[in-house]
Amino acid sequence: MLRDRANHLKLVAALFALTCSAGGALAQPTIYILKVAESQGWWTTPELLTVRLQDYLQTAASDLGLFFNVEVIDSIEKWEMLMNESPPNAVIINAHGELVPIPPKYGTDWQSFYRDLAMNIVYKGWVFVNPIGYGFYYVTYNYTKRPDGTWEWALLTVGSAGLDTLGGWLGIVATAWPEAAGGAPKLTDLGNHVFSVLGYDMPDTANAPRPVTTNVPASWYFYVLEAGNATAYACVEFSIGKGALLWGGWASSPVEDQARVAVAMTLYHLFPSEIEAAQPKPKGLRPEQIILIAWGAAAVVMVLLLLRVLRKKS
Numbered sequence: 140m141l142r143d144r145a146n147h148l149k150l151v152a153a154l155f156a157l158t159c160s161a162g163g164a165l166a167q168p169t170i171y172i173l174k175v176a177e178s179q180g181w182w183t184t185p186e187l188l189t190v191r192l193q194d195y196l197q198t199a200a201s202d203l204g205l206f207f208n209v210e211v212i213d214s215i216e217k218w219e220m221l222m223n224e225s226p227p228n229a230v231i232i233n234a235h236g237e238l239v240p241i242p243p244k245y246g247t248d249w250q251s252f253y254r255d256l257a258m259n260i261v262y263k264g265w266v267f268v269n270p271i272g273y274g275f276y277y278v279t280y281n282y283t284k285r286p287d288g289t290w291e292w293a294l295l296t297v298g299s300a301g302l303d304t305l306g307g308w309l310g311i312v313a314t315a316w317p318e319a320a321g322g323a324p325k326l327t328d329l330g331n332h333v334f335s336v337l338g339y340d341m342p343d344t345a346n347a348p349r350p351v352t353t354n355v356p357a358s359w360y361f362y363v364l365e366a367g368n369a370t371a372y373a374c375v376e377f378s379i380g381k382g383a384l385l386w387g388g389w390a391s392s393p394v395e396d397q398a399r400v401a402v403a404m405t406l407y408h409l410f411p412s413e414i415e416a417a418q419p420k421p422k423g424l425r426p427e428q429i430i431l432i433a434w435g436a437a438a439v440v441m442v443l444l445l446l447r448v449l450r451k452k453s
Contacts, residue, residue, distance in 0.1 A: 168409055169208040169226075170196065174234040177215045177290040178279040182272040182391035183236035191398035192232060199337055199402060203417060205410055215282055215290060218242050222255065228264040228382075230409065232401050236391075237272035239301075243282035243290075249297060250304050252278075257308030261380030266408060270374075270387030270401035273315045273349045275301030306353075309379050313353040315388055322364050324350050324373045330361025333407050338420035339399045346396065347373035347388035358383065359411075361403070374400050376408060383408065 174189040189211060196209055212218050212231075219242035221229065233239060245252045253275065259265040269275070278301070281293045297304075299314065306313045324345045334341045345362035350371035361374035373388045385404045389397055407414050 167206045167208060168228065168230055169210055170405060170409075171221065171229055171231045172209065172211045172234055173218065173231055173240070174211055174213055175215050175218055175240040175279075176213055177282070177292060178235060178240040179238065179294070180235050181237040181277050183234065183397060184394065185234040185236075187394050188234045188397055188401075191394055192234065192401060195337075195398050195402040196406075199406055202338070202420065203336070203410075203413060205406065205413065207409065215240060215243060215292075219244060222252075222259075225259050225263050225265075228266075229259075230266040230268070230405060232268040232270070232405060233274070237274060238277035238279065239275055241278050241280035241282075243284075245280065247281045249278045249280050249295065249301075252280075253301065253305040254308050257305050260309065260382035260384060264381035266383045266385065266405075268385040268387075268401060268405050268408075270385075270404065271389050271397055272391070273299070273302070273388075274386065275305055277301075309384065311353050311355045311377065311379070313351050315349040315351045315386075322366060322371075323347065324360075324362035324364040324371055326362055327360060329359060330374060332419070333361065333403050333414055334399070335419035336414050336417045337399070337403055337406070339403065341396065341399065345373040345388070346390045348390055349388040351375065351386045351388055353377065355379075359407070361400075374404055376404065 172189050172192055174185045179185070180188070193209060193211075196207075199205060200207065212221060218240060222242050223244075239252075241249050241252045256265075256267065260267060276296070276298060278295050278297055279292045280295055282290050283292075284290055299316075302313055302315065324347060326341070326343045326345070330341075347362065350362070350364065350373045352369050352371045355377055357372055358376040358378045360372045360376070362372065363375075364371045372386065375386050377384045377386070385408060387397075387400045387404065389400050
C-alpha cells in the first residue's frame with residue numbers, strides 16, 4: 140500500500156513538472172519586427188535591417204539557449220490587426236528608424252495612434268524598441284486603398300512633437316537633440332558585458348547622435364553621459380506601467396550595429412538573469428574584417444602570379 144502510494148505521488152509530481160514545462164514553453168515571448176511593406180525607413184533600410192535582426196536573434200538563441208518566437212509584421216494590415224488585438228506583453232522592434240507607420244483606421248490622426256500605443260505600453264505591457272535616431276519623428280499615414288487593392292499613403296514630418304505626444308501619454312518628458320547632452324554617451328560595464336556575451340564588438344563611445352534625456356530614471360542603460368544636471372542615454376530602457384520604452388538613438392549606419400544594439404536591448408530586457416550569468420563569447424573577426432582579409436589575400440595572389448609571369452618572360 141505504501142509503495143503504491145509512493146508511486147502515485149511520483150506520478151503526480153512528474154505530471155506536475157511536465158505541465159509546468161509545457162506551460163513555460165507555451166509562454167515563451169514573441170518578438171515582433173515592425174517592417175511594413177507599405178511604408179519606408181528613415182535612417183535605415185527596413186528590409187535589410189529586418190534580415191540582420193533575424194540573423195542576430197537566431198544566433199543569440201542558439202548560443203545562449205534562449206527560447207522566443209520571432210514574427211515580422213510585414214504589412215499595414217498586420218500592423219493594424221496587432222494594434223486592434225493588443226496582445227499582452229508584445230515586444231516590438233521598429234525597423235523603420237525614425238519613422239512609424241500609422242495604421243489605416245487612424246487616417247491622419249497620428250496623435251491618437253501615439254496615445255493608443257502609449258496605452259498599450261502602460262496597461263498591456265507592450266515593449267517598444269526604437270533603436271535608431273530620433274524615434275517617432277516621421278510617420279506614414281492617411282492610408283487609402285486603391286481599386287486594385289494596393290495602398291497609397293502620405294509621409295509627414297511631425298518632428299519632436301511625436302516623442303512629446305507619446306511621452307505625454309506615458310507621463311514622461313524627453314528630448315533627443317544632441318545639444319541637450321553636450322557630448323556622446325560612454326559604454327557602461329553593463330553594456331560591455333551584454334555586448335561581450337552576445338559576441339558584439341561595439342564602440343566605447345556610442346555612435347548615437349540622438350541620445351535621450353528625460354525627467355524619469357532609467358531602468359538600465361548601455362551608454363551614458365552625465366553633463367551637469369542632464370543625463371543622456373543611448374541603448375536604454377524606461378519601465379513605464381506594465382511595459383517599457385527602449386531607446387537606442389543610434390546612427391544611420393552601419394546596419395550591423397543598428398541590428399546589434401536592437402537585439403542586445405531586446406534580449407537583455409527579456410532575459411536579464413541569463414545574460415548577466417553568461418560568460419563573454421570568444422571574439423572572432425567581424426564580417427567586414429573577413430572581407431578585407433579576403434581581398435588582401437586575393438591581391439597578394441594576383442601580385443605573385445604577375446611576378447611569376449614576368450619572370451618567365453625574362
